Amino acid sequence: MKTPTILLSLLLLARPAAPQTALPAPVPPSTDPRVARVKAAVQADVKSQALFDLGQQMNDMVFSFAELGFQEFETQKYLTGILEKEGFTVERGVAGIPTMWVARWGSGSPVIALGSDVDCIPQASQKPGVAYRDPIVDGAPGHGEGHNSGTPLNIVAALAVKRMMAREKIPGTLVIWPGIAEEQLGAKAYYVRAGLLKDVDAVLYTHVGTNLAAAWGDSGLNGLVSVEYTFAGESAHSASAPWRGKSALDAVELMNAGWNARREHLRLQQRSHYVITNGGDQPNVVPRNASVWYFFRETDEAGIRRMWAIGDRMAEGAALMTDTSWSSRVLGSAWPIHTNKALAEAMYANIVTVGLPAWSEADITLAKATQAELGVPVVGLATTIPELKGRAEIPDDEKRGGGTDDIGDISWTVPTLMLNYPANFQAGPGHNWANAIPMATPIAHKGINVGAQAQAMTIVDLLLRPEVLRAAKDYFANVQTKGQTYTPLIRPTDTPATHLNKGIQDKYRPALQKLYFDPTKYKTYLEQLGITYPTVRSTSSAR
Secondary structure (H helix, E strand, O other), X not given: OOOHHHHOHHHHHOOOOOOOOOOOOOOOOOOOHHHHHHHHHHHHHHHOHHXXXXXXXXXXXXXXXXXXXXXXXXXXXXXXXHHHHOOOEEEEOHHHOOOOEEEEEEEOOOEEEXXXXXXXXXXXXXXXXXXXXXXXXXXXXXXXXXXXXXXXXXXXXXXXXXXXXXXXXXXXXXXXXXXXXXXXXXXXXXXXXXXXXXXXXXXXXXXXXXXXXEEEEEOOOOEEEEEEEEEEOEOOEOOOOHHHOEOHHHHHHHHHHHHHHHHHHOOXXXXXXXXXXXXXXXOXXXXXXXXXXXXXXXXXXXXXXXXXXXXXXXXXXXXXXXXXXXXXXXXXXXXXXXXXXXXXXXXXXXXXXXXXXOOOHHHHHHHXXXXXXXXXXXXXXXXXXXXXXXXXXXXXXXXOOOOOOOHHHHHOOOOEEEEEEEOOXXXXXXXXXXXXXXXXXXXXXXXXXXXXXXXXXXXXXXHHOHHHHHHHHHHHHHHHOOOOOOOOOOOOOOOOOOOOOHHXXXXXXXXXXXXXXXXXXXXXXXXXXXXXXXXXXXXXXXX
């Protein structure tokens, strides 16, 4: 997938340049006093102690669940319970995914959808607020990307807007959905297929980052297809009669060797990686079945499909060399991301109004100690909001590849914005225990709240300023999708890979359950775990 730092390459790559397509003019700032009054009211509501505390509680609870993709059952139960108590109608099991849900409130247009991811990372268990490796449950999953924070942010923003809509009698519909199995790029293309977005006017998507930021246009990031190849051979006694066997593992190893040789002759923009998901049963039995799981990443749909075709040919060659057969299945997919100019401009104006959190000395100490521990620049926490940047199209020779998020499929279906919010800091390499360190601390709690303020204020813009939504749709139709048709990478016969991660989650869930956050006894998860905030090494032992 991606890390907060990589996602913010949206801002770095999208540097200004002469556009190839005429762009809609920016929407002028509103002069309507009602808009200003309503936005100030929802901002104040989000900042209230009650909603700040709710955001903190939801964030810490989801952090403690530590659920991998397609196994987010406790997360689903908890978050949908809160939404139903607040009057939202919840549909579960959407798009053929047991942990997927959609919550709706209101009626009529516009329909504004809020999305964010909820899954975590294998082997990333880490005590929050501790600036060195210290797992909660050794070997267990953990929120080493920070996906525990985004849906709580959206719920806080939606509750403030919902109350305002009821008071002001403003029509419109709020929709909240979670990104299931984002780390497997496993779900959002199926949301599109299931028609989840057919009546949605705009999507405001949130992702944890290290600053409060938005960008628009071509992200410069990659899309991908995720494919598992399975080889079938014949078993035999590895010592007594190996000549009678046909090793599926040999086929896997030959495919991998072939791919690694070919890698030198692929474009610089590509990224490709694999894990062997089944290497056989035991050494003295020739493996009858073996599987390898590949991610093929490229900058556009055509490039992704080219890599996929190469992978298929590699599998065919490996099968011919080993006298085995092969099959494959798609486990996930994602188009490259393209975000909306008008939505980004509206969001950015609100970001400037909101500003960054007031970081405490303890917050800064945790960030700097972690950065010193990992041997990266000791820069602390964000202090300046970056400029809004964007380009409708980045020339391919300027792209250098990178991470992927399956929000890309949604961004090519409906006008979409990505909001980054400062619940993390620059330190960890991504998909790593170090990225979990701030994710149940005051840093995350404050970052969620400022993100929720900006999110709520932007929803108000879309409800009360029809010119913003018109401009968003104009950009989507006449710039982004002009000459580009979205064709999903998933095939009609593909289905969500809901079997993924079950074994891992089943293994660690009993130990994790004993440590689920209990807000009836403790205010924060730090308090429940007995962690002094921040916990850092002494100066002499810090690396």
